[in-house]
Amino acid sequence: MSSAVSPLAPKSLPTLPALAGVKLATAEAGIRYAGRTDVLLANFAPGTSIAGVFTRSRCPSAPVEWCRERIGGGRIRALVVNSGNANAFTGASGRAATKLTAELAAKALGCSEDEIFLASTGVIGEPLDASKFAGVMEGLAERGAEDGWEAAARAIMTTDTFPKLATRRVELGGRTVTINGIAKGAGMIAPDMATMLAFVATDAAITPAALQAVLAAATERSFNCVTVDGDTSTSDTLLAFATGAAGNVAVSDAQDPALAGFAAAFEDLLVELAQLVARDGEGARKFVTVEVEGAESDLSARKIALSIANSPLVKTAIAGEDANWGRVVMAVGKAGEPADRDLLSIRFGDLRVAHLGARDPAYDEATASAYMKREEIVIGVDIGLGQGRARVWTCDLTEGYIAINADYRS
Amino acid sequence: MSSAVSPLAPKSLPTLPALAGVKLATAEAGIRYAGRTDVLLANFAPGTSIAGVFTRSRCPSAPVEWCRERIGGGRIRALVVNSGNANAFTGASGRAATKLTAELAAKALGCSEDEIFLASTGVIGEPLDASKFAGVMEGLAERGAEDGWEAAARAIMTTDTFPKLATRRVELGGRTVTINGIAKGAGMIAPDMATMLAFVATDAAITPAALQAVLAAATERSFNCVTVDGDTSTSDTLLAFATGAAGNVAVSDAQDPALAGFAAAFEDLLVELAQLVARDGEGARKFVTVEVEGAESDLSARKIALSIANSPLVKTAIAGEDANWGRVVMAVGKAGEPADRDLLSIRFGDLRVAHLGARDPAYDEATASAYMKREEIVIGVDIGLGQGRARVWTCDLTEGYIAINADYRS
Numbered sequence: 071m072s073s074a075v076s077p078l079a080p081k082s083l084p085t086l087p088a089l090a091g092v093k094l095a096t097a098e099a100g101i102r103y104a105g106r107t108d109v110l111l112a113n114f115a116p117g118t119s120i121a122g123v124f125t126r127s128r129c130p131s132a133p134v135e136w137c138r139e140r141i142g143g144g145r146i147r148a149l150v151v152n153s154g155n156a157n158a159f160t161g162a163s164g165r166a167a168t169k170l171t172a173e174l175a176a177k178a179l180g181c182s183e184d185e186i187f188l189a190s191t192g193v194i195g196e197p198l199d200a201s202k203f204a205g206v207m208e209g210l211a212e213r214g215a216e217d218g219w220e221a222a223a224r225a226i227m228t229t230d231t232f233p234k235l236a237t238r239r240v241e242l243g244g245r246t247v248t249i250n251g252i253a254k255g256a257g258m259i260a261p262d263m264a265t266m267l268a269f270v271a272t273d274a275a276i277t278p279a280a281l282q283a284v285l286a287a288a289t290e291r292s293f294n295c296v297t298v299d300g301d302t303s304t305s306d307t308l309l310a311f312a313t314g315a316a317g318n319v320a321v322s323d324a325q326d327p328a329l330a331g332f333a334a335a336f337e338d339l340l341v342e343l344a345q346l347v348a349r350d351g352e353g354a355r356k357f358v359t360v361e362v363e364g365a366e367s368d369l370s371a372r373k374i375a376l377s378i379a380n381s382p383l384v385k386t387a388i389a390g391e392d393a394n395w396g397r398v399v400m401a402v403g404k405a406g407e408p409a410d411r412d413l414l415s416i417r418f419g420d421l422r423v424a425h426l427g428a429r430d431p432a433y434d435e436a437t438a439s440a441y442m443k444r445e446e447i448v449i450g451v452d453i454g455l456g457q458g459r460a461r462v463w464t465c466d467l468t469e470g471y472i473a474i475n476a477d478y479r480s
Numbered sequence: 481m482s483s484a485v486s487p488l489a490p491k492s493l494p495t496l497p498a499l500a501g502v503k504l505a506t507a508e509a510g511i512r513y514a515g516r517t518d519v520l521l522a523n524f525a526p527g528t529s530i531a532g533v534f535t536r537s538r539c540p541s542a543p544v545e546w547c548r549e550r551i552g553g554g555r556i557r558a559l560v561v562n563s564g565n566a567n568a569f570t571g572a573s574g575r576a577a578t579k580l581t582a583e584l585a586a587k588a589l590g591c592s593e594d595e596i597f598l599a600s601t602g603v604i605g606e607p608l609d610a611s612k613f614a615g616v617m618e619g620l621a622e623r624g625a626e627d628g629w630e631a632a633a634r635a636i637m638t639t640d641t642f643p644k645l646a647t648r649r650v651e652l653g654g655r656t657v658t659i660n661g662i663a664k665g666a667g668m669i670a671p672d673m674a675t676m677l678a679f680v681a682t683d684a685a686i687t688p689a690a691l692q693a694v695l696a697a698a699t700e701r702s703f704n705c706v707t708v709d710g711d712t713s714t715s716d717t718l719l720a721f722a723t724g725a726a727g728n729v730a731v732s733d734a735q736d737p738a739l740a741g742f743a744a745a746f747e748d749l750l751v752e753l754a755q756l757v758a759r760d761g762e763g764a765r766k767f768v769t770v771e772v773e774g775a776e777s778d779l780s781a782r783k784i785a786l787s788i789a790n791s792p793l794v795k796t797a798i799a800g801e802d803a804n805w806g807r808v809v810m811a812v813g814k815a816g817e818p819a820d821r822d823l824l825s826i827r828f829g830d831l832r833v834a835h836l837g838a839r840d841p842a843y844d845e846a847t848a849s850a851y852m853k854r855e856e857i858v859i860g861v862d863i864g865l866g867q868g869r870a871r872v873w874t875c876d877l878t879e880g881y882i883a884i885n886a887d888y889r890s
Contacts, residue, residue: 128816161837382885386885399604399714403540411539414539475792475797476799477800
């Protein structure tokens with residue numbers, strides 16, 4: 071398991087401002103790790119709206135099922151997150167563990183279990199001993215702080231090499247509102263650790279339905295456009311919370327023009343978090359953006375972009391600083407989406423390497439190779455058929471990924 | 481580029497018998513490699529039937545398009561295969577190269593260009609200089625031998641570490657007929673080398689339509705069930721030839737019961753070749769069979785099996801000899817096929833590790849770990865929903881794969 075910080079990590083961590091209506095506290099419950107925090111309690115003001123999107127896995131974790139069953143209520147009083155154990159593929163004992171965790175939090179906060187939301191990240195298939203939360207829950211409920219964001223981001227890390235935080239400020243309904251977000255590694259990025267988790271809170275007043283609409287649209291263009299290894303986790307969870315403490319005129323209609331600026335800032339924050347996740351991909355040495363245009367639809371463009379971003383041969387070529395555009399052709403061809411070889415053009419950055427189904431007449435290997443030595447690589451593909459566009463982010467595939475993931479679990 | 485023979489290679493090469501009606505010859509045309517054969521001419525008796533299946537890539541190579549346009553004719557006089565250059569994504573020059581190659585072969589053999597079939601394997605995107613075939617084609621036409629199978633298998637290798645050959649004998653229409661087959665590496669298995677190529681010849685008398693039906697059915701259960709890295713080549717080509725020299729009663733109906741034994745032997749041979757391809761996957765140290773049962777359909781079972789066999793995390797766990805069945809759960813979950821977590825069971829060999837949605841009560845880490853040290857691993861999954869079954873073959877994902885594919889092309 072690598073401990074060095076990713077070379078693609080941001081040079082400094084942003085400081086997230088206090089966010090009224092959310093109190094954050096972390097503790098060491100000893101779920102799996104020694105000497106580090108592994109449980110987070112986020113305590114929300116009564117009436118806080120919640121929205122969420124979850125993994126599409128057919129084998130979801132117990133906490134994912136717990137949240138799905140309650141998200142329709144639209145209100146949250148507390149979020150409990152643990153790292154070290156995903157409580158996934160744990161059968162009846164997993165369901166009992168989610169219930170016990172919610173009971174402990176509800177008792178500590180004096181609210182209903184159905185206002186408690188849960189997320190777990192870590193080993194798959196091992197029972198989660200939720201009784202370990204009993205000793206820390208009361209203290210977590212008392213200690214909450216509105217500015218505890220970095221500690222919260224650290225408590226949910228598994229083999230992430232740096233905490234992932236982002237913040238935005240935007241005008242809404244006559245007030246300046248804040249949006250704070252934290253995330254942890256995407257994909258199945260470590261020795262049987264599962265899960266991408268992301269949590270975004272705002273003090274804006276927004277109804278659950280409007281918040282869900284903003285979240286769903288932004289997710290399509292952010293977290294659904296990032297990949298490390300193409301291995302979808304059993305536990306992916308992205309939750310958004312709106313406390314309303316900013317006192318703006320409450321927004322209840324997702325189509326309300328007043329929401330446009332907020333929705334843009336919200337999406338921008340999710341994109342930043344998604345990119346941070348790709349920058350922390352296991353063994354990553356290069357940050358890669360794949361831009362596809364000219365596809366028959368945006369969805370088709372994204373499928374082609376993900377086919378390129380998930381191709382082991384494209385990712386190893388980037389690791390080897392090899393301007394191997396033939397592999398991009400292969401990845402477009404295998405995507406199964408409408409494409410015409412003789413209309414296809416490919417560029418690395420601004421450097422066009424292939425045009426209309428053949429190597430670019432002006433192609434120069436030395437120039438292309440020089441580009442591939444950069445730390446940030448852009449692969450651009452023009453399908454030449456329509457107006458569909460997509461942009462996805464990933465990292466290269468190195469020996470580091472193999473070394474980390476071939477390590478024995480224990 | 482690795483030169484050591486795969487540890488999973490068969491201990492000895494089979495000797496293929498002479499096959500009446502096919503004359504094989506190889507030469508050094510100097511397409512890309514020095515000091516090795518890189519062109520094969522297979523010269524068939526007049527009236528030989530041909531059938532074929534090709535890559536589903538939307539960016540197929542020029543030879544694939546050449547063959548597709550002529551396969552309907554059902555007859556072949558000669559096959560020309562070169563290694564070192566795939567003649568893929570080469571635009572108009574690629575089409576000109578296929579035409580020139582066919583012209584040279586047709587002239588040497590005194591037949592029509594439309595009875596010449598072509599395959600190329602190697603670099604994508606570099607023009608193929610077909611004029612290099614001019615100096616060797618006449619000699620190839622004169623030198624053909626009915627027992628030149630191993631030399632033929634070697635001439636079509638790119639970075640394969642061993643030649644791939646298989647043979648069967650079976651009764652058909654009152655005669656004993658022979659089936660000989662050769663193949664080269666599947667998937668995009670080397671520094672921008674593309675292509676899985678396989679050629680199967682028989683002296684049986686079978687019409688093109690019947691041969692196509694036998695080939696298509698057998699391909700679904702053999703080459704379409706093997707993966708190294710999930711990267712589909714631009715050039716995959718599988719051709720079958722029936723010379724009729726055995727003098728059996730010609731079979732013209734694919735449903736003819738007399739064909740059953742032949743079809744079974746044909747499929748068995750394709751399975752052997754497909755497994756050899758997985759055994760020569762880049763960096764492979766373990767041969768992996770994934771068996772899925774209880775899916776809603778055979779097609780659904782194969783999609784789930786390929787999701788497991790293509791998962792970087794499953795493949796790296798196998799490389800690390802880690803009994804990490806949680807990653808198998810993940811791969812089933814992400815396949816997008818009907819599955820119910822709480823009906824799912826998983827076994828390694830005969831060792832049941834997970835049952836009905838949770839770790840098997842009898843699970844023993846030491847026993848599971850001991851199994852993972854084997855050179856040949858079987859992952860069994862019971863979806864528990866229906867009767868659909870599939871079996872696919874792959875290899876583990878090691879640092880060797882990364883090292884080979886991150887190497888610079890030139």
